[in-house]
Amino acid sequence: MTDHPRIPLAGVIGHPVAHSRSPALHGFWLRRYGLQGHYIPLDIAPSDFEAGLRMLPRLGFVGVNVTLPHKENLLRIADIVTDRAALIGAANTVIFRKDGKIHADNTDGLGFIANLRQNAPDWQPKSGPAAVFGAGGAARAVVAALLEVGVQELRIANRTRLRAEGFRHDFGAKVVVYDWTQAGQMLEGATTVVNTTSLGMTGKADFTIPLDGMEPGALATDIVYTPLKTGFLIEAEARGARVVDGLGMLLHQAVPGFERWFGQRPTVDEETRRVVLSA
């Protein structure tokens, strides 16, 4: 036991981690609110992940974010896993509890929904089917969140069809699987459309699925935020969709962790976006 208050530490564990924008984001919030604390990038290899994670509370860490390639592994190690993290199959936010237990949550879905609520306040998730391109790790958080806010029909298409079939198994009968070669057909009547593939990301292949069937007034969003305006969003906007870029998902998924670790709920606003974009 120490007899003086320790400055709370948090950070992000990844491998690699140098590209992470989380230190810029949390560092900005710490300065903005004049809080004592530090947020540190921690490059830890998979073989050292468990030992490294368990050592952190003794060094003064109150929690961490966890990113690739550790997000699934964290579920095995944590003592307490939230229901949503278990359903998604991955966690990104750790709280080191005073009783020594490791608490793991997944806030990606919260971030996804908060981004849409902030930037399209009149969005009605129950107003029609949702269409999701892609069935990778990020899609699991998006699908879980859409179903949680009441989407009644969740259409999904993935290049590797088996992965999308797995969503039907894991998330239930509201999930309808479409073939990747006919993914554009998901758009008919869909009021929410999400790209969760890496298509359109800087340095990756373009998003080339025709969006002719996009409903004017549908809400389109991308989890990719480099570039901010992806090919998918440009095309969706040209078809009359309302578009919300993916940067807000990154910013909002960080809110619950920061609040738990440092005791202040941070606000996501234009300045936050600017700081993270220029990081």
Ligand code: ATR
């Ligand atoms: P993440 O955790 O970011 O979702 P991921 O689990 O690797 O990462 O998933 C990436 C998604 O992008 C998957 O849906 C992937 O499709 P596959 O499951 O078939 O791999 C999709 N994706 C990546 N490159 C693609 C491409 N060239 N064409 C179509 N889909 C692609």
